[in-house]
Amino acid sequence: MHEPHEAMLYDQVLLKVEHLKRYFNTPKGTVKAVDDVSFNVIKGETLALVGESGSGKTTTANVILGRYTATDGSVFYKDVEIGSMPLTKRPLWLRREIQVVFQDPATSLNPKKTVKDIIETAIRIHYPKLNKYERMERLLELLDYIGLTEDHLFKLPRELGGGEKQLVALARALATNPTHLILDEPTSSLDVSAQSRILSTLLKIQKDRGLTYILITHDLAVVKNISHRINVMYLGKIVETAPVDDIFGEPLHPYTQMLLSSIPTISEEESKMLPKGVESRGEIPSAIDPPSGCRFRTRCPFVMDVCSKEEPPLKEVVTRHFVACHLHNKNV
Amino acid sequence: MQGAGPLLSVKNLYVKYKSYWYTYHVLDDVSINVKLGEKVGLIGESGAGKTTLLKSILRVLPTQGKITGGEIFYKDVDLLRCSKQRLLEIRRKNVGMIFQDPLAALNPVFTVKDQMLEVLRYANERADMNKSDLINMALDLLRDTLIPDPERVLNSYPFQLSGGMRQRIVIAMALASARELLLADEPTTNIDVTIQAQILKLIGDLVEKKGLSMILVSHALGLVRKMTDRVYVMYGGNIAEEAPTSKLFNEPLHPYMQLLLKTAPKLVESPLTEGIKSIPIDYRNPPTGCVFHPRCPYGDQEVCRKVKPPPIEVEKGRFVRCHLYGSGS
């Protein structure tokens, strides 16, 4: 884990998700994409949502962003309930404060607009009083801060490399001066050599401006490098929540162990860190008809009788380390 | 295996793409060889020429792509000069390929059976087999790829199956024609780590069991490290470095590989670096001398700008194209 910076205060909750549910009706049945999820995001931290596709991490983030509204439960941002507020109904200040960086910069930047137009739009909307020159000045400042130059200004997205495109997307999000950034797989479509540039830029921004990040990813190496806390999700539920070092040092939930043991490593040193013995098997079942009791039991190597009968509650096992598993659900 | 010549050898290959105005020098003096039973990795970022190399080997380059020099031998068959029939035969019976986007490699309007039988029919033409033999073969292949309930899967349409399942089917189909060599082009991009681990293990086991050779193309370092014996690092249409996998990852020689390993986000404690200076290569007009010199931390010497480094054998089986190791210049 990288150092918690000064702006981060553990008692200052910026975003509170309470019993969030999001269901989708399909011809085959109701997909319970997110099913009763609660967590807090602390001001200034990076909270990672980790899990396979179909785990509900993206849906959760989309509710926070306002792409979907909650089926049930609530999301509070600074005491304002935003879970039932679609994006288009949100006031401008809220849109300014919660910004997003999408996975694939190739599709998140308008292919017909130049870098200048893309970023300028953001400035114009949130700072309408600036004139053309002031806007431009601000834009150049921002570009410089993020590590791009004037040469990039009038390029179209397709004329930029993958990493540069993602930096432009980041600059657009920063142009509004947000407090909260949702990072939806920010590096997964980039080359290795571009990934670290994005990550170090993200760290720099957080350090300078005290931003709060929600990071959605399936790349655990990325999580390890820039986040403070991790929520591991499986089939619409949170199965484990802990500070980053605890997850990597002592993963408690078998699913977390499976995720970790699946990472292809690039050195002996790394391989030694990972848990052994929980080999990946099976696939995530359909969220229309999830398994009874513990949802992970169909793939769990330690499955017991109780697992199919009772749903394990999310319990604090060690300080700030919560896990939902019958293995750790001993009544003290 | 010892004493046998390489199964596949590519020597000094040059490939150019021609558009209306420009010529793109995509592959520039590329040599690789694959021995029988060997697992070889190709590392490089997108646009390094990895896929072009695979396509050249199968001779399936798009029409604007031209092989302008070098040779490709599959055993003793000259793939650049052999008859079309011979080429087809090699594609059908000896070499199989897993494509970059395996989900798009299945046709949604045909059942798995239709698609597998077509491949099998070509792979076994003149072997005098009837349909039920072929179906049995297909079932065997599906069992090999650890697909539960192969009879049901065989009669399904691709959209009725999960992503991981389709992936396995694509592998099964590649295996149908890969009797000797399997080409895997980014077989697990955009797939969850857990499924990726399963698929990789499966490919590894099958290659081992059937004694196949494999070329694994990927930009994911960890994946190549796990799966291969020997690695070629590609950069800008060149082979920058060639080394046994463990040696490469423990002690990379080429500055590009060193940087790549240094910048990759890691699990162990290590500071994030600014990354490699991002200067995409203009293939119309590639850098003179060493292609990597504009991005290289040691690239400001005159020799780097002027002279293209030859492959230098640092120790047995380890080649690097870098002036840092050259005595000749």
Add this chain to the structure above:
Amino acid sequence: MSNTSKDLIFVLKKEKEMKRERLKRAWFRFKRSKLALTGLILFSALLVMAVFAESVTPYPKHAETYVNFKMRFHPPDLNHLLGTDHLGRDILTRVIFGFRLAFIMIGIVISIVLPVGTVLGLVAGYYKGRWPDYAVMRFADVFVSIPPLILALSICAILEPNIVNAMIAVTLMWWPWYTRMVYSMTSAIRDEPYVWAARALGVRDVSIMFKEILPNILGPVLTKATLDAAWVILIGSAISFLGLGAQPPTPDLGTMVSEYMVYFPRYWWMIIGPTLGIAVLIMAFNLLGDGLREVFAGE
């Protein structure tokens, strides 16, 4: 401060340069296709002839009411390249004036259909699944469900048969096709991440439609408009041919075909002029459209 603003002015100047550079490249792509270039040359030539019809035609007075029985049914020769008609008028002159009429018709129809169809399609596609979608698209369906020619003919039959009403008819039957095309493209693009990013920024819906989505669909729409221009000519000619459009002596190509057909095959050259004119016009637009498609696809 003055120094930085100087820099800024310099930067803004560079923007113009870059835009010019892009246009240049688009022109290169267009030029690459010999056929497209032919289309453009043909199109420009026809347009110039149409605009300056009074000066380029040998007998500008022959365009409308003019009778010279001495010269009637005169076969093609050097004075009358396409011959003369039953009233002794020079057919070439009349065909060139016919081009003018065709261009006016295309211009008016496209300049109504294109913006109206596009805007309606944008709105309906952007609000897919809500009332603007249903209102616009069902209304469009009504027009689409009637065969276009029959619709146009009935409109002309109800109204007075003249060229203005022919244009109204063509316009009415044409807009739903643009609306449908724009609708389907918009409803696909509105869920693209960059549109979501714009929403997250607080860009208003109208701005999203016109500044984010429209530039991405303009290419195909303009291409279709160019290719469709040929159809407008055909349908317009068909209406006139059936006597429900422009009336003689208006030099409309379709009207001329119907007028002169009576004298076929004895005075065969009469029909050659207007039909050839229609064909050349259609070809020019088609080739031009192909070229545009090339330009937009090349991006």
